[in-house]
Amino acid sequence: MFYRLYDIFTEHPLDLIAESISIFPLIVGVVRYRSLRKGVKFLILFFFIIIVRDFTSNLYAVRKVNNLFLYNLSAFFEVISVCLLFRFEITKKSTKKFVDYGALITVLLCVFFWRSNELSAGILTSSRLYELLVVLFYFRQLIEDMNVKDILKHSLFWISSGLILQFTGTFFVYLFANYALSINTESGLFNLYWNMNQIMYITFALFSSIGLWVSKYDKNNFL
Amino acid sequence: MKLYIAVGTAVLLVMAIFIIVFVAYYQQKQIRQQLILKEWQEKYRKGLLAATLQAQEHERRRIAQDLHDEIGTMLSVTKLSLNQLGRTVEHNDPSSTVLVQKTRSLLDETIANVRRISRDLVPTTLERFGLVSALEELAEKASNGEVHVELSCSDKLPPLMPQLDLTLFRIAQELINNAIKHANAQHIIIDLHCQPNGILLSVIDDGQGFDLDEIMKDRKRGLGLRNIESRLNVIDGHVTFDVEEGRGSRIHIQVKNLKPEVEVEVEPV
Ligand SMILES: Nc1ncnc2c1ncn2[C@@H]1O[C@H](COP(=O)(O)OP(=O)(O)OP(=O)(O)O)[C@@H](O)[C@H]1O
Numbered sequence: 001m002f003y004r005l006y007d008i009f010t011e012h013p014l015d016l017i018a019e020s021i022s023i024f025p026l027i028v029g030v031v032r033y034r035s036l037r038k039g040v041k042f043l044i045l046f047f048f049i050i051i052v053r054d055f056t057s058n059l060y061a062v063r064k065v066n067n068l069f070l071y072n073l074s075a076f077f078e079v080i081s082v083c084l085l086f087r088f089e090i091t092k093k094s095t096k097k098f099v100d101y102g103a104l105i106t107v108l109l110c111v112f113f114w115r116s117n118e119l120s121a122g123i124l125t126s127s128r129l130y131e132l133l134v135v136l137f138y139f140r141q142l143i144e145d146m147n148v149k150d151i152l153k154h155s156l157f158w159i160s161s162g163l164i165l166q167f168t169g170t171f172f173v174y175l176f177a178n179y180a181l182s183i184n185t186e187s188g189l190f191n192l193y194w195n196m197n198q199i200m201y202i203t204f205a206l207f208s209s210i211g212l213w214v215s216k217y218d219k220n221n222f223l
Numbered sequence: 224m225k226l227y228i229a230v231g232t233a234v235l236l237v238m239a240i241f242i243i244v245f246v247a248y249y250q251q252k253q254i255r256q257q258l259i260l261k262e263w264q265e266k267y268r269k270g271l272l273a274a275t276l277q278a279q280e281h282e283r284r285r286i287a288q289d290l291h292d293e294i295g296t297m298l299s300v301t302k303l304s305l306n307q308l309g310r311t312v313e314h315n316d317p318s319s320t321v322l323v324q325k326t327r328s329l330l331d332e333t334i335a336n337v338r339r340i341s342r343d344l345v346p347t348t349l350e351r352f353g354l355v356s357a358l359e360e361l362a363e364k365a366s367n368g369e370v371h372v373e374l375s376c377s378d379k380l381p382p383l384m385p386q387l388d389l390t391l392f393r394i395a396q397e398l399i400n401n402a403i404k405h406a407n408a409q410h411i412i413i414d415l416h417c418q419p420n421g422i423l424l425s426v427i428d429d430g431q432g433f434d435l436d437e438i439m440k441d442r443k444r445g446l447g448l449r450n451i452e453s454r455l456n457v458i459d460g461h462v463t464f465d466v467e468e469g470r471g472s473r474i475h476i477q478v479k480n481l482k483p484e485v486e487v488e489v490e491p492v
Pocket residue numbers: 401402404405406428430431432433438444445446447448449472
């Protein structure tokens with residue numbers, strides 16, 4: 001079994017990095033747990049889910065079972081996490097409503113687009129779109145409210161930046177998942193897109209780690 | 224298709240980076256301006272407060288001077304003529320002597336009161352002999368059969384910043400007044416302590432204490448504690464209320480004393 005795993009990781013070295021990097025924000029989050037803002041605490045849960053997902057997906061890969069549905073499944077958790085992450089931070093009532101109902105609608109859409117044997121472009125795109133909008137709303141609020149003293153020490157700024165980079169970097173790949181990441185895609189191309197996906201995830205995990213790390217400044221960083 | 228994905232991703236990524244940099248840059252720039260404005264407002268507010276307090280002291284000094292110079296003088300003159308009147312009356316109508324004597328003692332009492340009030344309005348001892356002497360005098364005056372006020376000052380005070388001694392004195396005055404008026408205390412300790420570049424003044428009583436949150440919520444409460452806060456605001460001081468219902472109160476005042484002052488200006492009354 002380990003030989004098989006070894007084979008997979010030597011074939012896709014980026015996967016090894018991407019899958020182990022999740023430990024990073026998880027540890028930082030646990031270390032900083034007491035200074036985390038309410039919503040940010042859900043980020044730890046999110047990374048935990050990712051770790052579980054990657055572990056399960058490796059297990060399936062070793063057993064040569066199709067594991068792509070796990071990524072569809074994790075999009076659900078992603079939507080819910082992003083909703084929980086931002087809904088406590090957003091002050092405007094109407095935007096908060098959008099965040100809440102948007103999450104609900106996106107989850108329903110994801111159910112509608114469900115695929116159990118391949119990556120679903122519908123799920124991945126709609127979830128990304130929702131998350132992108134939420135982050136943009138949050139950025140707008142940051143600029144409008146002007147209540148963060150030093151934005152480089154603001155945990156949610158880093159997390160949002162990581163999210164937005166990940167979404168934009170993978171949006172087109174997911175939009176054309178039927179072409180780019182399907183079972184029929186030739187393996188060289190598949191690997192290219194998959195690696196892109198992993199690189200963006202690594203970026204997100206690193207940005208999140210920074211965000212979780214600077215959360216200790218959050219308490220005194222508001223006007 | 225490959226091209227679409229590559230170009231689309233590149234465009235989106237560039238946009239994302241642009242948005243992030245823009246948000247960070249714009250936010251930082253605006254906030255800097257806002258902080259400067261806030262600082263400025265704070266400074267202005269403090270200046271206003273300081274001016275108000277100073278005006279108050281000026282007014283007190285003026286009233287004290289008027290009382291002393293005008294009413295006091297008039298009363299002295301009145302006493303003089305009463306004495307003359309007394310001598311005349313003693314000759315002609317000995318039965319009125321008692322009345323004259325009564326008037327004289329009333330007049331004496333009034334003169335003493337005017338002197339006391341004008342002296343209380345302006346802390347002369349503070350200006351002449353410094354904070355420790357003034358607090359000693361305050362403790363002595365406040366002590367009587369029921370209350371014992373004690374000053375404990377461990378070390379020699381460094382030269383104080385202007386206004387600092389007056390602020391500390393007024394605060395001590397109010398705290399002792401409170402302890403006598405509200406706490407039913409029997410023993411009050413004024414503790415003056417030097418700290419590295421600061422002074423710690425504590426007023427400790429053994430009275431009944433009070434619930435600070437409740438007092439702070441009360442809209443109709445007195446001005447004493449509020450005045451203490453605004454006085455401290457001007458000189459960047461801190462007050463800590465170590466209070467609780469059912470036990471004596473401990474109130475600590477912490478002030479910075481960075482620039483040593485040269486000489487206290489003496490303005491006689
Ligand atoms: N040392 C103390 N012990 C018990 N209660 C106190 C003490 N100091 C203050 N208090 C309570 O706090 C309240 C507010 O005090 P504060 O000095 O602000 O107003 P005041 O003394 O009632 O009026 P003023 O000081 O304006 O003459 C008092 O009414 C009293 O109930």
